[in-house]
Amino acid sequence: MKVQGAGCSLVIKTAYREFDVPYSEETLREAVLLLPEEASIEGDGVCRAIRKKGGVTGCVVTPLTLRTVEHLLYLALGLAGHLEFVSGTRNLYRYCIAMLPVEDTECFDLIQDRTGNRERRLFEGCGVSGFELRIMRDEAVKLKLDIRGERGPAAYPYTDTFTPEKGERFSGENVTYRINGKDYRNIYGLTLATRKEGGTKTEVWIRRCLEKEPDIPEIIDELIITARLLRDKYEARHFGEFRVTVTRLVLTSDETNVNSGDTVIGPLRYYAAGAVGAEVFSSGGEALP
Numbered sequence: 001m002k003v004q005g006a007g008c009s010l011v012i013k014t015a016y017r018e019f020d021v022p023y024s025e026e027t028l029r030e031a032v033l034l035l036p037e038e039a040s041i042e043g044d045g046v047c048r049a050i051r052k053k054g055g056v057t058g059c060v061v062t063p064l065t066l067r068t069v070e071h072l073l074y075l076a077l078g079l080a081g082h083l084e085f086v087s088g089t090r091n092l093y094r095y096c097i098a099m100l101p102v103e104d105t106e107c108f109d110l111i112q113d114r115t116g117n118r119e120r121r122l123f124e125g126c127g128v129s130g131f132e133l134r135i136m137r138d139e140a141v142k143l144k145l146d147i148r149g150e151r152g153p154a155a156y157p158y159t160d161t162f163t164p165e166k167g168e169r170f171s172g173e174n175v176t177y178r179i180n181g182k183d184y185r186n187i188y189g190l191t192l193a194t195r196k197e198g199g200t201k202t203e204v205w206i207r208r209c210l211e212k213e214p215d216i217p218e219i220i221d222e223l224i225i226t227a228r229l230l231r232d233k234y235e236a237r238h239f240g241e242f243r244v245t246v247t248r249l250v251l252t253s254d255e256t257n258v259n260s261g262d263t264v265i266g267p268l269r270y271y272a273a274g275a276v277g278a279e280v281f282s283s284g285g286e287a288l289p
Contacts, residue, residue, distance in 0.1 A: 010060060013109040021068055022165045025061040056123045056149040063140040065167035066229060066240050070095050070280040072143050075106055076131040077278060097278040111156055120156035125149050129197050133244065136189035141170040141227055170227045178224040179216060188265050190225065192244065194276065202272035204249060207265050216268060220249035241281045248274030
């Protein structure tokens with residue numbers, strides 16, 4: 001079995017558009033199912049199995065850029081609302097994306113281009129079985145999509161090499177966190193993880209520096225995560241911005257290790273009993289499907 005690693009470029013095809021994702025860490029492979037064959041009573045006692053193709057499995061980890069953020073969040077979350085024009089601007093729109101309490105999301109195709117060997121593989125009918133939004137200081141904001149599909153890979157005609165997406169990336173340095181209406185500056189990183197198999201389940205892991213001031217509360221009514229590209233060319237600092245809102249968070253575990261001579265960065269683990277939504281600000285009036 002050959003694992004398709006980070007030396008690939010990926011293109012995502014939906015029913016409405018086709019776009020490439022930035023340099024990604026990914027492991028897409030053909031899923032293999034084994035049909036067991038029990039040993040006979042009078043035989044050698046060896047159990048055997050028949051190999052059967054089982055579609056595609058793996059994940060895609062890619063940084064979020066200004067051009068891809070709304071499309072990738074749409075594939076992860078599963079539902080896009082109507083497009084809203086932001087008043088007081090020339091050409092600024094807002095996409096509202098909400099989490100569906102079901103497992104199915106928009107199906108798409110993945111085209112995988114292996115660097116150097118002129119080989120392309122097409123994974124049709126892929127879906128997202130779960131995702132993780134990873135934010136850490138001094139790193140790019142990344143989105144991990146867990147991929148599932150029932151069809152095995154197929155050869156894809158090779159023409160020209162895909163041009164990798166090199167757009168401006170969101171950074172963990174320009175992310176703010178608002179909890180119950182209060183800004184917290186001691187949060188070092190955050191992971192929002194959602195699983196969609198057997199029912200939707202969302203968890204949030206918050207890594208914060210311990211301070212003398214009151215710590216993050218055990219029950220969070222609303223958590224707002226805002227990532228910006230802080231440049232003068234963006235109107236009202238909205239163009240180049242996305243915001244994720246999570247409601248009704250309950251602390252399940254505190255894994256802080258205080259036996260440290262350095263700054264203590266302790267992870268808190270929350271279960272999200274409410275909704276997950278995102279707002280993406282971008283230019284142009286092209287609506288998501």
